[in-house]
Amino acid sequence: MPIGYLAIILHTHLPFVKHPEHEEFLEEDWLFEAVTETYIPLIDVYQGLLDDNIDFRITMSLTPPLCEMLVDPLLQDRCARYINKRVELMEREVHHTRNTPFHNTALMYQQRLSKVRYIYEDVYKRNILDAFRKFQSAGKLEIITSAATHGFLPLMLTEDAIHAQVQAGCNNYKKHFGKLPKGFWLPECGYRPGIEAELKKAGVEFFILDTHGILHGSPRPKYGIFAPILCPNGVAVFGRDVESSKQVWSAKDGYPGDWNYREFYRDLGYDADYDYIRPYLHADGVRRNVGIKYYKITGNVPLSDKQPYDPNAAREKAAEHAGNFMFNRQAQARYLSEHLGIKSIIISPYDAELYGHWWFEGPQFLNYLIRKIACDQQELKLITPSEYISENPKAQIVTPSQSTWGDKGYNEVWLNGSNDWIYRHLHKAEERMIELANSYYNAEGDTKRALNLAARELLLAQSSDWAFIMTAGTMAPYAERRTREHISRFITLYEQIKKNQIDLTWLQDIEYKDSIFQEIDFRVYAKLQKL
Amino acid sequence: MKKSYQYNPSLTEILWTIVKLIRDLLSLLSPRLAERFYSFCSKHLPKEETKDRGVLRYAPTVKEEVKIITPPEEKPVKPSVSAPPVPPLKREELRVRIEAQPYIDRGPLLPEHYGDDRIVALVRDPHCIFVYWDLKGFKSQEILNYHKGPKYWSLRVHHFGEDAYYGVPINVDARNWYLWVTDDKGYIIDLGFSTQHGEFLTLASSNPVQTPRAGTSREYAEYWGFVFREFKKATPEGVTWVSPGGRWYEGWLFEAHVPGSPILQTQRKEQGK
Incomplete structure (x- = not known):
């Protein structure tokens, strides 16, 4: 029997960027990069777990603009074009890097991108929303929604505008997933008292806030962030765990800063000979990231002194970090169960793009973590917030405090000079x-x-x-x-x-x-x- | 050396001031005589000096030439760490870099205002409220037309349910302001001006805002309930439980609108030990 639960929540969002009036558009690359580096690697991880019969639970907030972009035929074509170009570049690179320390990495990229293309084109016929739908119906993935265009609700003037954002978001979820969402990701975790009324109207059961949104709630929450609280109208709220967040989020102290991991800022787009890389740049020909990076973080050294990346060493590091993460969560769960006497839930929300796009080894880390939790121990179990609620429907009634997960914890990121x-x-x-x-x-x-x-x-x-x-x-x-x-x-x-x-x-x-x-x-x- | 800023007129200047004074006095008697006197003086007296007094009283009517200040050439600083190897710049790339530079599209222009009298308050954090305003409506224009005298503009910050307020002097043309406030309090902000007779006229009142709590709550009372969807499933048997404090409670949620508030109320029934 588990003594505590862990809920991993991946917030998966991109703004709606589509410019059919231009043949290619720089900002559209945000989507293509995320698909290539994050969404498909994650799908690959989930599929592997499903094939190996490993039980897991992940929560993802696929926001409406992202869903809309993923099913848009024009953007699908352009995404396929992007992936094809990368595959083509890697085929050249494999020859180009022969007899250099970068060859292994080039081979790794080539295999990876071919697999991405295979998953994108052949398995899901360019509609990767199907993949997420499949994992949801398999009971492994819980997809929640967000405000229609990820509008920042606390700074809206009228309740009607908040209502429209929430309602349009839920309607869009229904269009893509055929039912109403149980959970709602408040954009930027931005909350002000009163928003829960609109969520309840839309039939939403729970939402997630940053730590101080719960801890500063009134009356004081007895179990802090380790059990959900109820808004006075009966909507449940989960709070972000500080410890697990810091371990992954922090670039300095967290796992992604490990010296064996891939360096994000040293990109082939800047390193390669201009004539060679020119066909893979945008029409304006300005050097930009192309997503192929051959160096590891190495240490606190300038970009020029970075050492070649070693995929195998990085993978081992990811496994080690997954073990460490699990060990810490076990200890946390044990401590909480001793002191609180409840089955606690640890909420770890992250931006999905952190896994794969920023932290290249992130999907591997998740893969190891899930497998270890399923096979190596009994104390900790993965769960989705809605399952937790069904198991423990009773909760303390607390009005959460106004908060966001932005810098300084309030609205300043979205309201300044x-x-x-x-x-x-x-x-x-x-x-x-x-x-x-x-x-x-x-x-x-x-x-x-x-x-x-x-x-x-x-x-x-x-x-x-x-x-x-x-x-x-x-x-x-x-x-x-x-x-x-x-x-x-x-x-x-x-x-x-x-x-x-x-x-x-x-x-x-x-x-x-x-x-x-x-x-x-x-x-x-x-x-x-x-x- | 100490520089004197005192204005020392020269002799000719004093002379010419006297001449002009006499001319003005004469012009009261006979303008023609004054004109003759002045032309006589112009011929025979030393010429009037035009001296730059160093004080610009009025804006120059002729546009002055804009001085282009070129910054002193920066000496190349030897970098303490070696920079990443920059691949040699190809001619093609150089052209691209130059061409890609100038055009930045920031979108169409938006209206300056919407012809309203309004002030809107937004919470930035527990200690800061942002307000923006527009005074372009009919009502404020009428008041402004009526009060021509000097106006001392200010924002009046009111707490909910209290008569007390404090004023913050502002520049009304700024059209927005950041106010420093206390956490966990409700505010309404009035925009207006004091006339020279000390009367304060409110031109617009803001929406009420509540600043967040910047710490933990002082309330410890425990209320328990069910997630609304699970509530019906859980209650038919009349669930009771022991609260961690050791007392028996039977708790439930009932939906009742508090007038003017979307928040639903909870009730707790104490059953004794």
């Missing part, structure tokens, strides 16, 4: 959308089309990624441009609907560009619907 200008426009658009939805509730035909598009534009503008990127600084002009574009399209639509002069050619063009949420019904913004 670099991005505070957006809220003036977003709030106005919220109010206008609600006004439109209420006054044109029974609209039909072109007006309805325009209203649906307006709802989509507002949702897209609200995506928390834009504010985050503006704070982070890199790629900030793109984030500014996306925010301005969606708001300005919304304003145009608002004026056209008000004047009843809808420009159909323009409308069609924008519908084609922002093709997210074909199922959207603008009435999610109406007050009538909620009564």
Whole structure:
């Protein structure tokens, strides 16, 4: 019998980036990189576990924009093109690196990318959402959803806008997975009291907060973050565990910083001869990462002094770290069971892109960890939050505290000098959308089309990624441009609907560009619907 | 050497000031006489000096030439650590680098304002609230047209349920402000100005906001309940349990809307030991 549980939660999100008007677009690579380096390696790990009959539980929050991109035919074609190019490059590289210390690594990449292509093209016919659906129905994976476009809920002005984000997110989940989600990933773990009411309306059972969201709750939570709490309306909340987070997240003290692991910042895109690498760069020809990296972290040395990467040594390290992680969680569970007298749950949420994209050996680490937990011990068991709730439906009633998982724990990442200008426009658009939805509730035909598009534009503008990127600084002009574009399209639509002069050619063009949420019904913004 | 900033007029300058004074006085009697006197003086007296007093009273009407300041050439600093080997720059790559530089698309321009009178408050963290405002609505324009005198703009920060407030002087054209506040409190912020007679006029009031708690709660009472979906499954038998404190409770959730609040209430029934 286990004495404690571990829930690994992978937050899997990317903003909606699709530019059909351009033949290729730099920011679309975010998706292709994530598919190649994270999602398919994870699918590969899950499939291996399934084949070997190993019991496991993972929770993934596949957000609506990501699901929409994964099933988009245009992006699927472009992703296939991206993977093919990488495979082609690796075939050249295998010859190129012969008799150098990089040859083993090149072979590893070649095998890996061929497998990625095989899984993408042949097994799942470019629709990898099928894979996640399969693992969900096998009972190994719990997929939860998030706000429609990962909008940052605490900084929205109206309850109706929060309602629309939550409802549209759940509707999208239903479209892709055929049922309603049990769990909800609050974007950026951003919570303010009152949001749980909207979640309950959507039938959501649980959500996840950062540690202080629970610990600062009122009354004080008896079991801290090691058991879920209940919002006063009966929605369960799980809190992030500090210890397990730090071990994986921290680049300095955590596992990913180990010197045997692959160095992220030394990329073939910068190292190779320009003429050689030119066909694998974007049309503008600027050197960028191509995702092939031959060096290991080596130590605290400048990039030029990095040593060649050794895949085997790195794999052994990943196994060692998985063992260490499990050992620490066992000790934690034992301690908690002694002192609290309950079957505790340790919640370890991570960004999925950490595994594979940033921490190259991450999927291997997960693989070893899951196998070790299943075969090597009895004390710890993997679980999903909804299973835990079914087993332990009783919980302490605590109102969580406003919090996020961003830097400093509150809203500063999404509200500071670099991005505070957006809220003036977003709030106005919220109010206008609600006004439109209420006054044109029974609209039909072109007006309805325009209203649906307006709802989509507002949702897209609200995506928390834009504010985050503006704070982070890199790629900030793109984030500014996306925010301005969606708001300005919304304003145009608002004026056209008000004047009843809808420009159909323009409308069609924008519908084609922002093709997210074909199922959207603008009435999610109406007050009538909620009564 | 100490530089004197005192203005020392020269002799000619004093002379010309007197001449101009006489001319102005004469012009009161006869403008023509004044004109004659002045032209006489211009011919026979030493010419008027135009001296730069070093104080710019008015903005120059003619655009001054913009000085281009070139930064002093930086001496190449020898790096303490060796940089990563930079592959030789091909001609093609150089062209690409140059061409890729200038165009940055930041998207279309958005309206400056939406013609509202409003102030909106957003919580940044337990100790900081962000507010933005617009005073372009009909009402504020009318008030501003009426009060032409000097205005002392400020934000009034009110606590929920208290009469007390404090004022923060602001520059109204900034259109947003970060306010330092206390955690775990409710706030409403008014934007307005004091007239020269000391009267405060509120032009816009913000939405109420609640700052988060920056520490643990002071409340220890324990309430227990069921996850709402599991509640029905669990209750038919009337579940009782011993709370870790050793007392018997029978707890349940019932849904009852507190007026004006989406939060549902919980009730606990104590059954004794």
